[in-house]
Amino acid sequence: MANPPTYEPLRFNPVAGVLAFLIPGAGHVYMGQATRGVLIGAGILGLFFGGMFIGGLSIVDSRSPRMENRISYYGQVLVGPAAIIVDRLHQSMFKAVDERTRTTRALNPGEVIIPAGDPRNGRNVPIIARAADGTDEGPPYVKSLGKVHEIGLLYTLVAGMLNLIVIIDAAFPGGRLVPGARKATTPVAAEAAALAASSARGRASDDRSEAPDATGGPEAGDVDVEV
Amino acid sequence: MDSLLAYTPLLDPINAHRFWWLLLVPLAILISVVYKALRLPSLRRYPLGVAIMTAQVLGGMFLLGAGAYLFVVHLAPIVLPVRP
Numbered sequence: 001m002a003n004p005p006t007y008e009p010l011r012f013n014p015v016a017g018v019l020a021f022l023i024p025g026a027g028h029v030y031m032g033q034a035t036r037g038v039l040i041g042a043g044i045l046g047l048f049f050g051g052m053f054i055g056g057l058s059i060v061d062s063r064s065p066r067m068e069n070r071i072s073y074y075g076q077v078l079v080g081p082a083a084i085i086v087d088r089l090h091q092s093m094f095k096a097v098d099e100r101t102r103t104t105r106a107l108n109p110g111e112v113i114i115p116a117g118d119p120r121n122g123r124n125v126p127i128i129a130r131a132a133d134g135t136d137e138g139p140p141y142v143k144s145l146g147k148v149h150e151i152g153l154l155y156t157l158v159a160g161m162l163n164l165i166v167i168i169d170a171a172f173p174g175g176r177l178v179p180g181a182r183k184a185t186t187p188v189a190a191e192a193a194a195l196a197a198s199s200a201r202g203r204a205s206d207d208r209s210e211a212p213d214a215t216g217g218p219e220a221g222d223v224d225v226e227v
Numbered sequence: 228m229d230s231l232l233a234y235t236p237l238l239d240p241i242n243a244h245r246f247w248w249l250l251l252v253p254l255a256i257l258i259s260v261v262y263k264a265l266r267l268p269s270l271r272r273y274p275l276g277v278a279i280m281t282a283q284v285l286g287g288m289f290l291l292g293a294g295a296y297l298f299v300v301h302l303a304p305i306v307l308p309v310r311p
Binding site for chain 2: 036039040044046047049053055056057058140142143144146147149151154158165
């Protein structure tokens with residue numbers, strides 16, 4: 001080992017981290033990696049809303065009677081405001097207080113929500129009441145069950161977990177190998193060398209996908225790598 | 228038919244109980260899309276990287292499923308025979 005491998009200094013970019021949380025992929029767009037950011041955003045929001053498309057609104061429910069839903073919400077919320085807004089809409093528009101049990105729940109068939117302020121509602125919160133006879137009232141949405149529910153939860157949870165990685169990558173750019181003198185000798189070392197060569201060309205010079213070799217950085221095998 | 232008419236996207240679940248396993252394919256694709264966008268130093272070979280990772284994830288899931296099937300259906304009854 002001629003020279004120990006050196007790394008780019010680990011930087012801290014709090015603005016990019018916050019942007020990555022607010023809108024998935026926005027942190028990378030802010031850092032000048034537009035294509036990368038768009039791909040990340042499309043993937044994460046595709047997973048989140050794909051999960052909702054599969055499992056319906058009951059997938060995102062921070063106050064669900066199902067424990068797996070309540071626990072999963074902590075992962076889903078990492079997607080950012082999108083998950084928080086969906087949950088708030090779910091709680092405020094599709095749930096109400098059951099006066100018999102004093103709990104907040106979604107509607108069952110044959111029930112309606114009586115909003116606060118309605119003369120039939122003596123409380124200051126929306127309550128659940130029986131629908132009038134003859135009206136075909138029903139629940140505002142159907143709860144998912146079984147495998148469909150599990151797959152929907154999985155989609156939204158994976159979206160949140162991936163966005164956590166994205167937030168960390170946006171908030172702490174750098175930490176990659178810089179070019180050295182020794183050749184990489186293994187596939188892993190070669191990949192690390194390519195990474196270091198790319199980093200040396202400058203991560204901030206917009207999208208690395210557009211012209212990765214345009215600046216003529218060192219070859220992949222000419223980098224000091226410790227494997 | 229009534230349930231089809233009442234279906235509202237993003238509110239109601241889709242009726243995929245018979246082919247739920249097919250939904251693992253877009254899951255693997257989207258995971259690969261995000262992960263490779265994050266990890267590849269250059270996006271020049273991005274589509275190929277996504278395709279390879281998707282195939283690896285799906286292949287891994289298939290092998291795990293096949294292994295679990297072989298264990299539960301064939302191996303477990305040998306190791307732990309069910310006694311009437």
